[in-house]
Amino acid sequence: MNIIPMSAGFGARIHNVDLARLGDDRDAQQTLQAALLEYGLLVIPGPVLEPQAQIAASEVFGALEEFPPAPGQIPGYPQIFRVASRATEGYTGVGRYWHSDGSFRTVPTPMSLWHMEARPDVGGDTLFTDLQQAWRSLPEEMKAQIKGLQTTHRNHVVHPLVMP
Template sequence: MNITPLPLGFGAVIEGMDLRQAGPGSAKLLRAALLEHGMLVIRGQSLTPQEQIAATGLFGSLETFPTMRGQLDGLPEIFRVASRPEDGHVEVGRYWHSDGSFRAEPTPISFWYSVLQSDQGGDTLFTDLQQAYAELQPEIQQEFAGLQTAHRNGVVHPLVLKHPKTGIPALYLNLGLTGGVLGVGPERSQALMQAVDRHYSRPGATYRHHWLAGDVVVADNLHVAHKATPIDPAARRILNRTTVRADGVIWPDEAGGTAGRLAA
């Protein structure tokens, strides 16, 4: 297995890995790489839904979801995203967000597997939340560090969220599900959220993933956010998503120095 960092300063490409055959040594290295880089891109996989569940289990215990139209019977761990309603959930996440931020204990890790892809459209954007905070002016960092946000379901999170393993602060905001910033007026709240939205999208800060069939992307939701882009509903596209529970995540003992390392 070879690990090559992406040039943006976050994310890494994993080569020479068949996730169906990942043993304890490879799993340990993958977890360390995810903690270090925030996002992993692994192309050329061939996973059944059951094999995706097993591969996601390398990172911890999985969340489950209710069975709905387009979802897979008997596999509540799979959340299927699609361009057509008969294939899964449509029009999902076209704003900056981290999966599971509506939970009191946010979802730490998401794992996507590309089942079927169209040639055009449906790319996913990723941005580094830790770097987004680091690039703020010190006075803005200080202001933001004292603020909290409320989801529409009442769940409250700090606007600056420290990673539970590394302690590194990140600018954490779900632009679609957050009702507002607490302790400020509606106009100031809206202005702050719009400013964060623009900051996430600043030039040079985003990675755009063009999906190919067999692609896997794994994201640390407390390190990076993502955003879907439109796809023609006439095209057929399916992504299977699995997620790791906050109370079941397996963080490595430490991160650092994974780039270019090999594992048998």
């Protein structure tokens, strides 16, 4: 397995790992877990995974959320939340703004795993940001002003604005 840090200052690309066989390789699992903690974002290029393999590879990082059945979702796989440009293939209009996945939940989603099945010729980029670095770069006066603030979602779930 090769781990190559990304030039953005966080994140790493991982090469030479077979996600479909990850469940049998405890060393690879531990290496990926450590890399996620160190880099905050992992990009692992590879082939399209069958749903069972996608779930098994995702479970290396912890328990998975389950989502209610919906048009375009894969029947029998509530752990997979499909995002698509067509409603018949998954949820549309998702992530067209800066957000943190699952922040509307009482217990926020601690991390997200994305598995791309099809990539458009143009566009389709997913952007990520290092919120730990954003916090570190704030002036101390600003940190003191916002540290105790809370935010309320439309569904009335309340969370700290920042979690340093």
